[in-house]
Amino acid sequence: MNFRDFLKENIVYLDGGMGTLLQGFGLAPGELPERWNISHPDIITKIHKGYFDAGSNVVSANTFGANCLKFSENELEEIIKAAVENVKRARAESLSPKEKFVALDIGPTGKLLKPFGDLDFEDAVEIFAKTVRLGVKYGVDLILIETMNDSYETKAALLAAKENSSLPVLVSNAYGEDKKLMTGATPSAMVALLEGMGADAIGANCSLGPAQLREVVYELLDKASVPVLVKPNAGLPKVVDGKTVFDVDAVDFANEVSDFIRRGVRVAGGCCGTTPEYIGELVKSSGDISPKSISDKEITVVSSYTHTVEFGASPILIGERINPTGKKRLKQALVEKDMEYILTEGVNQQEKGVHILDVNVGLPEINEREMLENAVCELQAVINLPLQIDTADFEAMESALRRYNGKALINSVNGKKESMEKVFPLVKKYGGVVIALTLDENGIPNTAEGRFRIAEKILETARKFGIGKKNIVFDTLAMTISADNYAARETLGALKMIKKQLGCHTSLGVSNVSFGLPNRDAVNSTFFALALSNGLSAAIMNPHSADMMKTYYSYRALCGLDDNCADYIGAAETFTQIPVVAATEGTKASASGEVVTLAQAIEKGFKEKAGEITAELLKNILPLEIVQNEIIPALNKVGEGFESKRVYLPGLLMSAEAAKSAFEKIKDSMKGANEKSVSKGTVIIATVKGDIHDIGKNIVKLLLENYGFDVIDMGKDVPPEKIVEIVVEKECALVGLSALMTTTVPAMEETIRQLKNFAPWCKTVVGGAVLTKDYAEKIGADKYAKDAMETVRYAEEIFA
Amino acid sequence: MNSVVITKTYDAPPFCEKEALRYAGCKKADENVIELLRVCKAEAWEKLSYKVCYVELDAATDGEICDFGFLNVKSRDLSKNLFGCERAILFSATVGIEIDRLIAKYGRISPTKALMFQAIGAERIEALCDTFCEDIKNEKDIALRPRFSPGYGDLELLVQKDISAVLNLPKKIGVTLNDSLLLSPSKSVTAFVGITQGKDDNIPPKCVNCEKKDCMFKEV
Structure with a gap:
C-alpha cells in the first residue's frame, strides 16, 4: 500500500527517540550520529527493528542532521544510502504484521536564516534539496521534516521536498513553553503556511512532554484540514544518581498520546527519551481507537511569521499606503531604493491598527521583481503583519511569494484566461489567499449579475487547479461614482450575491469610489459602511483617514463584534484629531513644551517638535536659510558637546533624529520646486562581509546625512566586490566600513585591498568595536574613526 | 561521565536601568534619555524570553590546555580561570530573537x-547569565568562578563550534552560529564556569582580571 492511502484510513504510528538511545550506546557529546549509519550499522538497524517490532508503521532513517553543511557531498551520499539501507534491513527483519514505511528524516540545518542569521533562503532550499534528492534516489517512502523551530526554515525544507519529489511530506515543528516557535509562529500560523503549500500532515514534536504540548495539539486539531501529527518527548531530562532519566514513563506517555488520538490526532510517535517500549505501550493503549475523520475547516486565512488573520464576521483592514499610485514621496523613495521610508509607512499603518499590509511597488522605471522581493523581505523581518503581495507582474509575484514567510494575500487574479493560468499555479505551489477581480477579457461588466457570473467562472477554474473557495476572496471592483452614478450600487449588488450565493469572502479597494470628488473621505467612509452591511469582509484602505476608522470601529460596535464597545471607546479618544501623517516616526518627549526655536528642538532631541517648527518656518523662510541659521548651528553645538564628552551618544542621536525630521520637511517642501538640495558629496557605507551588526553603521549614516552628505547605505554582510562595483560606478571619493568582530576584520582588509586596486582614488574610513588606530593602519585604512562624529569630521576634510 | 544537557527557562530577572544606560554609552543621563529607555523597555519587555542550557563537565588543566573529557580547549587564560577546578559548567544563554527584530x-x-x-x-x-549562575550555585551548593566566554583573552572564537555541538545549541535553545562564529540571536552568550567547592574561595569581581585597559564598559 502506498503511504498516502494508508494515511487516509489509519492511525499511523511513527518511531521514537534515536539520539538519546545512541548516547546510551556510547555516542559522544558533539559527535555526529549520522556517521553511525556507516560505522555502527548493526546498532542503528537494531534500534530501527525495535521500533518496527513495537508496532511503528513509519521508521525514520538516521538522517536528522544529514545535510551538506555538516558533510561533504560524497560523505552525505554514503550516509543517506547507508541510513536508508539500515531501515530497509530492519523492515525486512521485523516480523511485525503492520504496514511498514521508510521515512527520510530531515531536521534543521542548525543555521539561522537571513536577516538575523547568515543563511540565505534559497541556499537553505538547496541544502534541503540535496538531502531530499538522495532520499528519493535510495528509495524512501515518505519525508518527515521535524523539530523545526523557525517557520522560514520549515518553508525552505517543505519547498525543497515538493520541488524534488512527489513523496508524501509530514512536517512537524518544535514549540516552546510559550506555545510558539523560537521565531514566533503560533500553531495556527504554521497550519496556514504548511497546509497552503501542500504538506500531507502537520504537527508538533520535541522540546516538551505530552502534557505541555496539549494546547498546541488542540490548536492544530482545531485549524488543520490535513492529518495532525504529534511526537512528544518523554517529558524533560533530569540527572538522577549520575544517570539521565526522562520524567514521563512509557505508560503515562501512552495514555496522554492516546488521548490525543481520541481527539483526532492521526500520526503519533515519540521524540527525545522515548524508546521502543514507549511506542509499544502507545500502540497497545490506542489500538482500539478508530481514526477520526478529517474535515475541511473552510477557514479563509492568511498568516505572517507570527500569527494568522482569519476572514470572518469582523472586517479586515488592509493598509493601502505602500502603493505609489498618486503618492509622489513614495515614488521618490522607490526610485532611490529608500527602504526606510517604506518600512516607516508599514510601521505607521500597523500603529493605526491595520491587519494586513498591501505591498505594491510597481513603477515603470524600477525593476519590480527585485524591488518587491526586497520590500517583502525587509518588511517581514521587522513587522509581524501578514502582507498582501500586490502586483500585475507574474514573475515579481512568484519571487515575492517564494520568499514570503507565511501564507500571503495575493492581489490579484481576474477572470481572464491568462491571469488564471499564471496565478493559480503560484497559489497552489506557495499557498495563499488570492483576491479575484470580477473582470475578464470583455472588461468589467456594468451589472452585478455580470460580475457574479465572472466570479462563478473564476471559482470553477480555481477548482480545476485544486484551489478551494476558501482561498479565493472576490473584489467586485469599486468604480468612481463621479463617472457613473450607479457604479456603487452595482458593486454592492455583486458583493451581496457573491457572499450569499457562493459563500465567499469579499474585498474592495474602497477609495476608488470617490475618485474625482472633493472631500473624498466622506464618500469613502459612507461607502465602506454600506459595503460592510452588504457583506464586505476586507477593505483596502487608508488607516490615516479618521472617517474610515470611525466607520470601522462604529460598525464593529454596532454589530456586536466589540465586547463592551472596548475597542470603540479606546479609539474614540483619537477621533477628534487624527492628522494625516507622513512617514515620520515620533519620539514622544515629555518636556517639549518649553521649546520655542528649531535649534532648541534639535539640541534637546525633540523629533516631532522639530518637524512641526520646520513646517511653520517654511511658510516664511527659505529652506537653505533654515538649514544655515537653525539646523547647522544646533548640530554643531551638540556635536562639539559630544566630542568634549559633555553630551553622550543617546543625546547626540536624539538631536540627529530631530534634525532629520526637520530635513524631511525641507525635502518635502523642495519637491517639485525643481530645487536641488546642495550635497557636500556622496559617501558609501557598509558593514563588511560576514558581519551582521549595523547599529554603528546606521548611526554614522544618520550623522553624515545631517551634515549634508548623500549616503549610499549598502547594508550589512556586503561582499568586497559589491562595494568596489558601486564605488567605481559612482566614482565615490569616500567609503566607510564597519566591522564588529575580530573574525570579520579580514573581510574589511580584503575590501580595502580591492578598493586600492580598482578604485585607487577612494579613501577608506573604518570603525567598529574591535578596531584600533594601529589595527586600522595595519589593514591599510586611510582613517580610523573612533566614533560617528569623527567620521563626519573626516568626510568634511575629504570633501572640503 | 554524565553529559546530559539540561534546559532551563527563567522569569525576567530584575532590570537595572543604570546598567542599560552604561551599555548605551551614557554615563550621566538626562530625563529625556531615561524616558526613551523606559519607552523602549516597555516595548521589548513582553517579547523577551530567558533560556539557558548547560552541561556539567570534568575539568583539568595543565596551564595550557583545558581538558573537559571529550573536549580539549587550548587557552592559557581559561586555564588560569579554571585553575584548581575539577568540574566546570559549560552553558549558553539567550534572550531570544525578538530583541534582534x-x-x-x-x-x-x-x-x-x-x-x-x-x-x-x-x-x-x-x-540572565547572573541569574543562571546564582541559581546553579544555590541548587548544587557550590561556588563558581567568574564566567569565561570565547573571545575573552586568548580563548578563540573557534571554540564556539565545539560548544555548539556539545550543547546541541540550535535544538536546545535555538542559538545558532554563523560563518563568522557569531551567535544568533545576537543577545546570546556561551561560557565556561569553573566549580570550586570551597564557598570561601576568593573570587574577584568581573572586569578585575581583564587586561583590556581602554574598555568603555570596564567596571572599576
Missing part, C-alpha cells in the same frame, strides 16, 4: 531607539 526595525527608522534596544539586550543577557 527590534534592533533591526529601529536601526532603519530611529537609530536612537536601536541603540536603546541594543543596550537593553546587553543588560538582559548579562542579567
Whole structure:
C-alpha cells in the first residue's frame, strides 16, 4: 500500500527517540550520529527493528542532521544510502504484521536564516534539496521534516521536498513553553503556511512532554484540514544518581498520546527519551481507537511569521499606503531604493491598527521583481503583519511569494484566461489567499449579475487547479461614482450575491469610489459602511483617514463584534484629531513644551517638535536659510558637546533624529520646486562581509546625512566586490566600513585591498568595536574613526 | 561521565536601568534619555524570553590546555580561570530573537531607539547569565568562578563550534552560529564556569582580571 492511502484510513504510528538511545550506546557529546549509519550499522538497524517490532508503521532513517553543511557531498551520499539501507534491513527483519514505511528524516540545518542569521533562503532550499534528492534516489517512502523551530526554515525544507519529489511530506515543528516557535509562529500560523503549500500532515514534536504540548495539539486539531501529527518527548531530562532519566514513563506517555488520538490526532510517535517500549505501550493503549475523520475547516486565512488573520464576521483592514499610485514621496523613495521610508509607512499603518499590509511597488522605471522581493523581505523581518503581495507582474509575484514567510494575500487574479493560468499555479505551489477581480477579457461588466457570473467562472477554474473557495476572496471592483452614478450600487449588488450565493469572502479597494470628488473621505467612509452591511469582509484602505476608522470601529460596535464597545471607546479618544501623517516616526518627549526655536528642538532631541517648527518656518523662510541659521548651528553645538564628552551618544542621536525630521520637511517642501538640495558629496557605507551588526553603521549614516552628505547605505554582510562595483560606478571619493568582530576584520582588509586596486582614488574610513588606530593602519585604512562624529569630521576634510 | 544537557527557562530577572544606560554609552543621563529607555523597555519587555542550557563537565588543566573529557580547549587564560577546578559548567544563554527584530526595525527608522534596544539586550543577557549562575550555585551548593566566554583573552572564537555541538545549541535553545562564529540571536552568550567547592574561595569581581585597559564598559 502506498503511504498516502494508508494515511487516509489509519492511525499511523511513527518511531521514537534515536539520539538519546545512541548516547546510551556510547555516542559522544558533539559527535555526529549520522556517521553511525556507516560505522555502527548493526546498532542503528537494531534500534530501527525495535521500533518496527513495537508496532511503528513509519521508521525514520538516521538522517536528522544529514545535510551538506555538516558533510561533504560524497560523505552525505554514503550516509543517506547507508541510513536508508539500515531501515530497509530492519523492515525486512521485523516480523511485525503492520504496514511498514521508510521515512527520510530531515531536521534543521542548525543555521539561522537571513536577516538575523547568515543563511540565505534559497541556499537553505538547496541544502534541503540535496538531502531530499538522495532520499528519493535510495528509495524512501515518505519525508518527515521535524523539530523545526523557525517557520522560514520549515518553508525552505517543505519547498525543497515538493520541488524534488512527489513523496508524501509530514512536517512537524518544535514549540516552546510559550506555545510558539523560537521565531514566533503560533500553531495556527504554521497550519496556514504548511497546509497552503501542500504538506500531507502537520504537527508538533520535541522540546516538551505530552502534557505541555496539549494546547498546541488542540490548536492544530482545531485549524488543520490535513492529518495532525504529534511526537512528544518523554517529558524533560533530569540527572538522577549520575544517570539521565526522562520524567514521563512509557505508560503515562501512552495514555496522554492516546488521548490525543481520541481527539483526532492521526500520526503519533515519540521524540527525545522515548524508546521502543514507549511506542509499544502507545500502540497497545490506542489500538482500539478508530481514526477520526478529517474535515475541511473552510477557514479563509492568511498568516505572517507570527500569527494568522482569519476572514470572518469582523472586517479586515488592509493598509493601502505602500502603493505609489498618486503618492509622489513614495515614488521618490522607490526610485532611490529608500527602504526606510517604506518600512516607516508599514510601521505607521500597523500603529493605526491595520491587519494586513498591501505591498505594491510597481513603477515603470524600477525593476519590480527585485524591488518587491526586497520590500517583502525587509518588511517581514521587522513587522509581524501578514502582507498582501500586490502586483500585475507574474514573475515579481512568484519571487515575492517564494520568499514570503507565511501564507500571503495575493492581489490579484481576474477572470481572464491568462491571469488564471499564471496565478493559480503560484497559489497552489506557495499557498495563499488570492483576491479575484470580477473582470475578464470583455472588461468589467456594468451589472452585478455580470460580475457574479465572472466570479462563478473564476471559482470553477480555481477548482480545476485544486484551489478551494476558501482561498479565493472576490473584489467586485469599486468604480468612481463621479463617472457613473450607479457604479456603487452595482458593486454592492455583486458583493451581496457573491457572499450569499457562493459563500465567499469579499474585498474592495474602497477609495476608488470617490475618485474625482472633493472631500473624498466622506464618500469613502459612507461607502465602506454600506459595503460592510452588504457583506464586505476586507477593505483596502487608508488607516490615516479618521472617517474610515470611525466607520470601522462604529460598525464593529454596532454589530456586536466589540465586547463592551472596548475597542470603540479606546479609539474614540483619537477621533477628534487624527492628522494625516507622513512617514515620520515620533519620539514622544515629555518636556517639549518649553521649546520655542528649531535649534532648541534639535539640541534637546525633540523629533516631532522639530518637524512641526520646520513646517511653520517654511511658510516664511527659505529652506537653505533654515538649514544655515537653525539646523547647522544646533548640530554643531551638540556635536562639539559630544566630542568634549559633555553630551553622550543617546543625546547626540536624539538631536540627529530631530534634525532629520526637520530635513524631511525641507525635502518635502523642495519637491517639485525643481530645487536641488546642495550635497557636500556622496559617501558609501557598509558593514563588511560576514558581519551582521549595523547599529554603528546606521548611526554614522544618520550623522553624515545631517551634515549634508548623500549616503549610499549598502547594508550589512556586503561582499568586497559589491562595494568596489558601486564605488567605481559612482566614482565615490569616500567609503566607510564597519566591522564588529575580530573574525570579520579580514573581510574589511580584503575590501580595502580591492578598493586600492580598482578604485585607487577612494579613501577608506573604518570603525567598529574591535578596531584600533594601529589595527586600522595595519589593514591599510586611510582613517580610523573612533566614533560617528569623527567620521563626519573626516568626510568634511575629504570633501572640503 | 554524565553529559546530559539540561534546559532551563527563567522569569525576567530584575532590570537595572543604570546598567542599560552604561551599555548605551551614557554615563550621566538626562530625563529625556531615561524616558526613551523606559519607552523602549516597555516595548521589548513582553517579547523577551530567558533560556539557558548547560552541561556539567570534568575539568583539568595543565596551564595550557583545558581538558573537559571529550573536549580539549587550548587557552592559557581559561586555564588560569579554571585553575584548581575539577568540574566546570559549560552553558549558553539567550534572550531570544525578538530583541534582534527590534534592533533591526529601529536601526532603519530611529537609530536612537536601536541603540536603546541594543543596550537593553546587553543588560538582559548579562542579567540572565547572573541569574543562571546564582541559581546553579544555590541548587548544587557550590561556588563558581567568574564566567569565561570565547573571545575573552586568548580563548578563540573557534571554540564556539565545539560548544555548539556539545550543547546541541540550535535544538536546545535555538542559538545558532554563523560563518563568522557569531551567535544568533545576537543577545546570546556561551561560557565556561569553573566549580570550586570551597564557598570561601576568593573570587574577584568581573572586569578585575581583564587586561583590556581602554574598555568603555570596564567596571572599576
